[in-house]
Each structure stands twice: as structure tokens, then as C-alpha cells.
Amino acid sequence: MTKPVIWITGASAGIGAATAKKFSKEGYSVILSSRKEEDLKKVRSECEYPEDCAILPLDLADPDSMVSKVEKAIQLFGSIDIVFHNGGISQRSLAMQTKLEVDRQIMEVNFFGTIALTKAILPYFISQKSGHFAITSSLVGIIGSPYRSSYAASKHALHGYFDSLRAEHHDDHITVTIICPGFIQTNVSVNAITADGKPLNQMDDAQANGMSAEACASKIFKGIKKRKEELYIGGKEVLAIYLKRFVPGIFSKILLKAKVR
Template identity: 45%
Template sequence: MKLENRRIWITGAASGIGEAMARQLSGVASLLIISDLNAERLLALKPELEKGITTVDALPFDLSNRTEVEKAADKVLATYGGVDLLINNGGISQRGLFYETTEEVDRRIMEINFFSYVVLTKKMLPPMLAQGFGHIAATSSMTGKFGFPLRSSYAASKHAVQGYFETVGLELYDRGIRVTVASPGRIRTNISVNALSGEGTRYGQMDPGQAGGMPAEKCAARYLRAIRRDQWEVYIGYNEILMIWFKRYLPWLFRKLALRVGKV
């Protein structure tokens, strides 16, 4: 879908990949709704994005809170009648062994990374169907293609995104709605710093893999290019993306590498 003069809503827009996408859409989209947990950062970002034709609405809410998610969606529907492109991107990672991770943390990760995407998509769909077009993007991960040590619930949530949104794309194809699932590899953001430990505290460390990863701006550009091209899915990263192919075609090699790289 072309992105010029579109109404676009991005979650997780105050940092990392989401912020980079918001910056690249400023002056392109007619309306940018930027959402995040951190209201202060959103409000600081808003004037930077408001240029040219773009109206920017900062809409903070907690993706882990079902009521807040629904309220935010209702507000968007009431104020703007819907959006042309929804980028479900907000998310939280994990750094904890599965048997040391509380069920509360397991559920929190699923709520943020998966169920919030489901709720927002269902809410934004009716006006898209009524106008006969629309695009839904969902940020998964290469960990949505295979399991990896210390990321059991994260991998589960990102696998859920893959299966769910591929289905959404197939069900809606004939009705003019396109779906893009993005699977980034290691992108240089604060994702590992913000990750949850098994007990739900902030992990607080920049992983070397993240530090040496692809810059968020480059990832955002590839993500947006995939949306423009109506790609069903896109893998974004450097050599680590090979792991997806190893898992599919050389599973023995994938396991050898995952056991070595993910040593705990």
C-alpha cells in the first residue's frame, strides 16, 4: 500500500523500531497516531514529527491492560473513524529460564506481544472493510520462527503472531486487506535492556548481539518498504537471519548453533 496521505497508527512508537518508523512516516502520512506506555517520550516526540501534512496524535496506553487497549481503539475510531494502516509493534522481551519464569510473566508477555495485537486489529478492521482497503502489520521476530534459550514465552508470543496474522492475511485477502508480518533479527534497540527477567524485573543489560545489530532506522526502512510492497512477510537483519533458513532446511545445524550461541 502506498503510505502517502494515509492514516497510520503505530504502537511501541516512542523508542527503537517504532520510533524510527514514526520518524520516517512524518511528512508522508496524513495522520500519525503514536502509542506507547511512556507518555513523556511520546509528547516529546510529537512536535518533532509534526511537519508538512502530518497531524500527530500521541496516545499513551498500556498494552498489557485489556481495558486500556480497548479504550484507546475506541478513541481512535471515535476521533478519526479508523486508520488505513495499523502497525502492531509494541513489545517486550524476556531473559529468563522457562522454569524460573513465573506464570504471571508468561501471561504478561503474551498479553503485550500477542493479545493486544489481536484486540487492536479486530477493532480497526470494520472501517477498513467498509472502505475496501487497509493494511495490518505485526512485528514478530526471528524468535517467532524457532525457540531460543531464555526466551520461552517471548518465542511463544512471536510464534503466535506468525500463525495468527498469516491466517488474518489469508482470510482477508479477497476483501482488500493486506497483512505484513515482520521478523527482525538483532536490531540495535533497548529491547534486551527492557526485557523481563523470570521474576518480572527489568533485565537492564544491553546484549552484545543487540549492540552489534542492525540500526533501528535501517530496520524501519525495510519494514516500511515491505508494507509498501504488500509483502506477506519480511525478515530483517544481518547474518543472524540465516538461522531461520538453517532451522527449516538444516535443523541439525540450527540446534548446534542455538546450543552454542544461547549457552546458559
């Protein structure tokens, strides 16, 4: 019996790596992509069935490479059922102090890189009359918060794009699941770029005390299996979505007092 195939970007660490291991354990063939090939090899060795995991290095900042990457990905296992857009970069800097080239870098990777890969594989999904896009957004893809202006903007953009794509390709049986994690125990804050583009190299307290990447991956697996349109993952920080939606004035006051960094 042929295994279903999931292709995961940003698979070298954090949520991507944990999700790769979860899908491998559940009987999927997994394509692991990121810029860090050595880290991908380590993730593959830790998967339940490493023989059914393939490595395909990919740089989201190189949109012109996406068509050839899709061709190679399809050849690895003969098909692709799910693309999990998980690669990206985060930010920790004030909007006023952040250089415009840093704003552009965040958008280029998080939004345009993801869209370039989507456009490259979409004709394949249309031709086979099935396909599933899962996208790692963030709670700040809905609410926004200080020190994350362009990161939040890039995630907001993903919501708009994929909500539209879902409606446009409903008749092609293409599914879209937008995943919004809150505080998850990963190095996302350590690797976040600052106002001049340099990494923060510091772990946020909220990140360190958040949900484990493994628990997050389990929820992602269930959400994708159930073909959820949106998935909110985290602890009490998830309540911020509902505060923003129903009592935005109160939410703004809470956000000012929270001093989120």
C-alpha cells in the same frame, strides 16, 4: 490531498519511534501510541511534520480499552489505513526459572493485547474494504532461542493468528505484513523482563552491535509499501531462518554452541 494514516503502537522508542519518523518524512499522518506519553511527545517533536502526528496513549495490557481507543484514533485524522502492531515486551530468563505469571504477562501484552486491538479495528477495515496490519514479530517468532521461551511463544502465536486472518479477509482487501527483526540497536534487551518480572537492565552485545533502528525503519517502510507478507530484517542472524527450515539438525547444533543470551 489527504495524507494516508498509520497508527503505531510501541512508538515511544526503538523501532516504533524510528518507523514513526520515517513514515512522517514520507508524507503520512502518524498516530503515536504507547504507555509513555512524555516519550511520545518527544518522538512527535522529532518527526518531519509534527503537526500531522497525534498522540494516543495506549496500554496493551488493558484489552477492554481497545474499542474506545479505536474510536478516538479514527477521530484524530478521520481515517486509518495502516495499523503497525509494534508494542510488546521481551524476555531474558530460563524457561524452568520463569514464574508462570511472567509467562502470562508476556502473552497478555504481546499476543492478547495485539489481538484485542486487531479485533477492535477489524470491523472498520472491513467496512472500508481496505486496511493493512503490520506486526513486529521477531526472528525468534520463527526459530526460537534460549532465554526467550515465552517471548518466542508469543511471537509464534502472532504468526499463526495473522496468517489465518490474512486468508480469512483476503476478499475484504486487508493486507498483513509480519516483520521479523533480528538484532537491532534498541533497548529491547535492557527492558526485557527476567524470571521474576523485573527488567534485565543490561544491553545485549548482539543488540548493541546490530542494525540501527533507522535502517530497520527504512526496510519496514519499503516492506509495507510493497505489501510483503513476511519481512526478515537484520544481519547474518537472518540466515538462521533458512538453516532452521532446510537443515534443522545442523541449526540446533549451531544454536547450542552460539550461547545466545
